[in-house]
Amino acid sequence: MALYVHVPFCVSICPYCDFVVYAGRSARGSGARIEPFLAALHAELDLRADALESPTRQPGPARPTLRTVYLGGGTPSLLTARDVAAILDHVARRFGIAAGAEVTLEANPGPDERGDLAGFAAAGVTRLSLGAQSLAPSELRRLGRRHAPDDVLSAISEARRAGMASVSVDLLYDVPGQTPASWRETLRRVLEAGVDHVSAYALTLDDPDAEGLTGPTGDHLPTRPGARAWREQARAEQDEDRAADLYAEADGLLTEAGLRWYELSNWARPGHESRHNLAYWHHDPYEAAGPGAHAFDGLGTRRWNAARLDGYVAALAATPARLPPGGVEHLDARTLAAEEAILGLRVREGIGRHVAERPAVAEALRWGRGHGLIEDDPGGRVALTLRGRLLSNELFARLLP
Ligand code: SF4
Numbered sequence: 170m171a172l173y174v175h176v177p178f179c180v181s182i183c184p185y186c187d188f189v190v191y192a193g194r195s196a197r198g199s200g201a202r203i204e205p206f207l208a209a210l211h212a213e214l215d216l217r218a219d220a221l222e223s224p225t226r227q228p229g230p231a232r233p234t235l236r237t238v239y240l241g242g243g244t245p246s247l248l249t250a251r252d253v254a255a256i257l258d259h260v261a262r263r264f265g266i267a268a269g270a271e272v273t274l275e276a277n278p279g280p281d282e283r284g285d286l287a288g289f290a291a292a293g294v295t296r297l298s299l300g301a302q303s304l305a306p307s308e309l310r311r312l313g314r315r316h317a318p319d320d321v322l323s324a325i326s327e328a329r330r331a332g333m334a335s336v337s338v339d340l341l342y343d344v345p346g347q348t349p350a351s352w353r354e355t356l357r358r359v360l361e362a363g364v365d366h367v368s369a370y371a372l373t374l375d376d377p378d379a380e381g382l383t384g385p386t387g388d389h390l391p392t393r394p395g396a397r398a399w400r401e402q403a404r405a406e407q408d409e410d411r412a413a414d415l416y417a418e419a420d421g422l423l424t425e426a427g428l429r430w431y432e433l434s435n436w437a438r439p440g441h442e443s444r445h446n447l448a449y450w451h452h453d454p455y456e457a458a459g460p461g462a463h464a465f466d467g468l469g470t471r472r473w474n475a476a477r478l479d480g481y482v483a484a485l486a487a488t489p490a491r492l493p494p495g496g497v498e499h500l501d502a503r504t505l506a507a508e509e510a511i512l513g514l515r516v517r518e519g520i521g522r523h524v525a526e527r528p529a530v531a532e533a534l535r536w537g538r539g540h541g542l543i544e545d546d547p548g549g550r551v552a553l554t555l556r557g558r559l560l561s562n563e564l565f566a567r568l569l570p
Pocket of ligand 1: 179182187188243300
């Protein structure tokens with residue numbers, strides 16, 4: 170069992186961001202909404218734990234304790250160390266946290282955003298995930314980021330001094346104005362700083378309104394007009410072929426530095442793979458709390474909280490507290506099988522014979538084999554080639570019912 174906790178506050182909003190985020194006065198100052206959010210979050214943790222316990226009617230944790238906890242956002246490092254300690258204590262009391270569990274906290278690198286890293290480590294955080302995105306000043310400006318390149322390096326050093334067992338950075342490629350040289354320089358500098366883990370994502374500019382995700386129970390907030398205009402302009406400057414070259418370049422440099430790819434967008438030194446994110450890709454059950462957060466029972470039911478903070482707080486502040494608005498989806502057997510194959514193919518070890526030989530999966534794999542996207546190992550496992558990693562969506566689209 171894994172637990173994701175969404176903390177929906179940032180100092181400002183980056184124009185490409187689709188996460189559930191409230192910024193400006195909501196995040197800082199006397200009118201900040203962090204306190205009511207935290208009260209609601211604690212109430213939700215209790216209700217979620219109650220719901221997990223109820224079938225067995227046993228007192229205390231009635232299921233395997235958590236192997237991973239992930240505080241994501243947003244910018245969870247805007248919370249105080251005391252807030253983080255209170256959340257983790259509550260989670261430990263109601264869900265149980267296994268000895269040696271991985272506890273990740275996302276932070277922004279800027280000195281006024283990274284928070285009290287030593288305090289977070291003392292509260293039980295073992296892994297820091299830094300939203301670096303780039304070390305090129307012009308790209309950071311274009312992306313609307315508040316930090317400077319050197320902030321990333323000083324945050325990495327500070328995390329080490331704080332005793333974080335694992336330090337990861339998120340980077341973006343296919344950014345408007347990015348060049349192969351600036352991408353190489355970003356990678357070179359984070360590797361030189363000694364990170365344990367790199368997530369490199371292609372900048373994706375979606376339209377959650379058009380996808381119908383922003384209604385009252387949707388898990389996204391509406392896109393602001395300024396962000397919409399920014400995305401249109403940025404999209405015109407993206408290039409799929411250049412993105413593929415940048416991905417291949419990253420794969421080469423990261424591998425050379427001892428970080429092995431283990432998922433399409435993730436590379437790690439041995440032992441530093443994100444155990445939390447692996448739970449998603451292995452289709453394991455995960456619980457979730459906070460606006461817009463998604464949970465999966467490991468069997469076929471997925472649920473999510475609506476993105477809107479007002480509704481979230483109102484439900485959980487009521488007497489008695491109610492679960493927040495949201496949605497639920499029951500996956501049919503075919504969709505479940507397709508998801509298992511897609512998630513499995515995202516990771517290095519791929520899928521086993523029992524998944525690969527299902528008729529709908531086998532047909533798509535035949536197509537992928539014919540186009541050099543997949544390879545078979547002697548033990549019957551099927552995994553993506555480098556070409557397959559670059560063109561994985563073509564294969565995944567054929568796996569969906
Ligand atoms: S800092 Fe991260 S979560 Fe916050 S707005 Fe920017 S991309 Fe989104």
